[in-house]
Amino acid sequence: MTKIHSSAIIEAGAQLDQTVEIGPYAVIGAHVKIGAGTKIGSHSVLEGHTTLGENNQIGHYAALGGAPQDMKYKGEPTRLEIGNGNTIREFTTIHTGTVQDSGVTRIGDNNWIMAYVHIAHDCSVGNHTIFSSNAQIAGHVQVGDWAILGGMAGVHQFVRIGAHSMLGGAAVLIQDLPPFIVAAGDKAKPYGMNVEGLRRRGFTDAAIATLRTAYRMLYKAGLSLEDAKTQLAELAAQTDEGQAYLHQLLAFIASTQRGIVR
Missing domain, CATH: 2.160.10.10 (Hexapeptide repeat proteins)
Incomplete structure (x- = not known):
């Protein structure tokens, strides 16, 4: 009731x-x-x-x-x-x-x-x-x-x-x-x-390592955003562990209207 x-x-x-x-x-x-x-x-x-x-x-x-x-x-x-x-x-x-x-x-x-x-x-x-x-x-x-x-x-x-x-x-x-x-x-x-949040949600160590590599490409390598996207796409083609997450990251960046935090 x-x-x-x-x-x-x-x-x-x-x-x-x-x-x-x-x-x-x-x-x-x-x-x-x-x-x-x-x-x-x-x-x-x-x-x-x-x-x-x-x-x-x-x-x-x-x-x-x-x-x-x-x-x-x-x-x-x-x-x-x-x-x-x-x-x-x-x-x-x-x-x-x-x-x-x-x-x-x-x-x-x-x-x-x-x-x-x-x-x-x-x-x-x-x-x-x-x-x-x-x-x-x-x-x-x-x-x-x-x-x-x-x-x-x-x-x-x-x-x-x-x-x-x-x-x-x-x-x-x-x-x-x-x-x-x-x-x-x-x-x-x-x-x-x-990293800590991803571990709590069951991301494997290998997938997290792949995402860390992606982060370095995007923010630490001194690349333009377009060059970083190219390297991220190449990384996704070369790896199985974490590949879906790389594609998710790339799709997000490709669809931005305001730009991403840099």
Whole structure:
């Protein structure tokens, strides 16, 4: 049976699975849909065309599905879609999309989003990411699977953060961060491969060694980006261990619009 505190406000039209729990003084809007096993903390506000999957844990005072902070927004019925198994802690804000993009802000599965995080309109967050407290990402940002953002990190609009990468605390990221790489600093710069993170996720020593070679080609050999891409492609053709990761790295670099951190 749905557990809804008597002080919570559930607007007509909201769709709640019978196992959902809603804390005191929470507000659930008319166009919100919440899946099985999800718990909503006290004083949280879920509004707009927002969908949450199963087994999400929403902390107190979270604000999900609010209108985008974009002056072009004119009230269109844009959406926020959140997957399964996410933890979204206190005072986090996540907004819906805009019609200037896909109209959807998406959060995948099993993400750990700490207190005071802001995820702006039209962002796309993959699976198993970690957003440390006060990390802030602007509109249209893409975050790949297993990426980690340190506390108080700030990310410029339209930037992409590759899978298995790590952005240090209080870093400012204004260009794309390729997969597997650690970046840090006031203006974020590369500081090597995310070796410890890759080991924890089962990457073999040989694959990590290949990625370290790729890092040296990209950042330590004094090559232009075009020459580094050529050498990376040659390395991928010569190795089996880690080849798929090299192709992933190359594809990310080839598709960048803002350039990569250098």
